[in-house]
Amino acid sequence: MDEQIEAYLDGLLTGPERTAFERRLAADPRWAEELRLARLVRDGLRGWPRPSCPPAVTQAVLEQVRRAEARRPAADRPARPRRPARLWARVMRPSLAMAALAALVVVATVVGRVQQPPRTPDPQVAAALEEVQWTLAYLSRLGRGTGHTVRDEVLEDHVVLPMQDALQAIFKEPSR
């Protein structure tokens, strides 16, 4: 179900698939609800600020690429072109370009996570979170309350009463 909803949201369904999917949406409120939640997640992700790579990091990555290129034997190096744009195009061999890109993606992801602000959840999610918290608090309170009761019962049955019996037996009190 998740895959179809994602495909629908991304506009990847073909005409007939899309029609069938929309029929399902109309027929079953659960599908509509799942779609609403998936849309919520997607919109929430889109709402995040796009992280930017700090200039110093960009500079360092590019510098590394230049140094790697300079270390290559002269015979392997391309002839110096006349225009800087061409030089850049030829220097950026696929492997180096991939390495630089990967580094940028890693840095951007890290920076993006650091800068990511806390989001305000959807009212339905916020209400559900409140219900979850209430349920856990309720269970926790039961555990605490009944913990005392269980402890008291255990002590009474397994410690206090046997001790009384033992003492009465020793002193032969006829009270029991």
Next chain:
Amino acid sequence: MKRTLWVALLVPGVALSLFAPPARAQEALEQDPGYVDVRLVEEGLGRPASIEVNIRGALLRLVASASEHEDPDLARLLRRLKAIQVRGFPLASAEDARAAERNADRLGRRLEGHGWDAVMRVRDAGERVDMYVRTRDDDAIAGLVVFVVDTNDDESVFINIVGEIDPEEIGRIGRTFNIGSLDGVADDAH
């Protein structure tokens, strides 16, 4: 004739394709050893619940994500759960309380007959609590059920948590939240 045959073949096919995926997801949860059908509680009491909490599937995942930033412990706990179901019933009279107790007895016996273990039974000054857990083959807890009949607060509550549960963790995290009245939850119930 051909057209009739096509229709005869297509209609069930389309019907199946329309309803099968959500039904499968629902069936998967219902087949889970920790799941209890809350309708049994409502049917046993013969009236609908005044409080309903149903958090499962995508909503449960969203709640876990929403709490990730402020409460990573809660998010971690929720990610291991599959569903949280709560039903609350007001107890308007002593007869309501007796009916709720009889229902808890009946369902408790039924649970025990289906592999659930009673881990706590408390009868204490107007409050009765029965807690059951069901374990998987690897001894991990697959589900938890709690019946509460509280004549002090005039309420009866049924809770079923499906998923990998650590009671100690629930207690520790639950202590950090304030427990309001059942009415507060009822207002938000969906």
